Amino acid sequence: GAVVSQHPSRVICKSGTSVKIECRSLDFQATTMFWYRQFPKQSLMLMATSNEGSKATYEQGVEKDKFLINHASLTLSTLTVTSAHPEDSSFYICSARGGTGWYKETQYFGPGTRLLVL
Amino acid sequence: DAKTTQPPSMDCAEGRAANLPCNHSTISGNEYVYWYRQIHSQGPQYIIHGLKNNETNEMASLIITEDRKSSTLILPHATLRDTAVYYCIVTIDDKIIFGKGTRLHILP
Numbered sequence: 001g002a003v004v005s006q007h008p009s010r011v012i013c014k015s016g017t018s019v020k021i022e023c024r025s026l027d028f029q030a031t032t033m034f035w036y037r038q039f040p041k042q043s044l045m046l047m048a049t050s051n052e053g054s055k056a057t058y059e060q061g062v063e064k065d066k067f068l069i070n071h072a073s074l075t076l077s078t079l080t081v082t083s084a085h086p087e088d089s090s091f092y093i094c095s096a097r098g099g100t101g102w103y104k105e106t107q108y109f110g111p112g113t114r115l116l117v118l
Numbered sequence: 119d120a121k122t123t124q125p126p127s128m129d130c131a132e133g134r135a136a137n138l139p140c141n142h143s144t145i146s147g148n149e150y151v152y153w154y155r156q157i158h159s160q161g162p163q164y165i166i167h168g169l170k171n172n173e174t175n176e177m178a179s180l181i182i183t184e185d186r187k188s189s190t191l192i193l194p195h196a197t198l199r200d201t202a203v204y205y206c207i208v209t210i211d212d213k214i215i216f217g218k219g220t221r222l223h224i225l226p
Contacts, residue, residue, distance in 0.1 A: 004161075034213065043205075044162065044216040093161045095214070105150065107214050109161040 006110035021079045023094030029074035030096035038091040084117045120217030121208040127221040136193040140206030143187045155202040
């Protein structure tokens with residue numbers, strides 16, 4: 001199957017700082033990438049959708065100025081959590097879509113990034 | 119909200135087939151059914167997807183009813199490593215929206 005990587009796998013930062021998370025599709029070109037967040041014992045919640053070269057589309061209730069998404073190439077998307085606070089501590093997971101044929105609409109997920117804001 | 123309904127949890131004995139049901143009564147004619155699973159503290163893993171016909175790959179089989187209102191994921195020989203939360207998903211506006219899934223416990 002298609003491989004999606006994320007970096008870093010875990011990060012600890014101080015309150016008020018910004019953190020950038022990278023998401024890469026390693027063996028295919030991702031026309032669309034997605035960012036999810038997951039709190040303990042809860043399901044994944046979609047935050048935003050981004051298409052290469054376009055502005056991201058954010059889900060209702062997600063602050064676009066706090067969660068900056070850049071999808072500058074067909075293999076890389078970044079999520080920057082600006083002025084992070086303890087309530088932003090969560091598991092952030094990206095996914096990428098861009099396969100061919102039967103897998104054209106299939107989303108492949110990265111391993112996730114665990115963010116802890118102190 | 120997710121367009122599917124799954125039991126919150128199931129048990130299966132190791133080595134037996136695990137049959138995970140899913141209801142998607144509002145599915146449209148051109149919408150696919152996707153199955154993913156999430157093992158603790160990892161990103162979701164794609165398992166299989168289907169439209170009308172039954173599908174099989176190296177991981178599982180997907181049985182879709184003729185009216186497409188429900189489906190069953192079959193793991194033919196469950197192992198302890200199959201312990202995970204399994205998500206049955208019908209996309210909403212071409213996006214994967216997760217429900218609560220089924221927590222599958224494989225019993226030794």
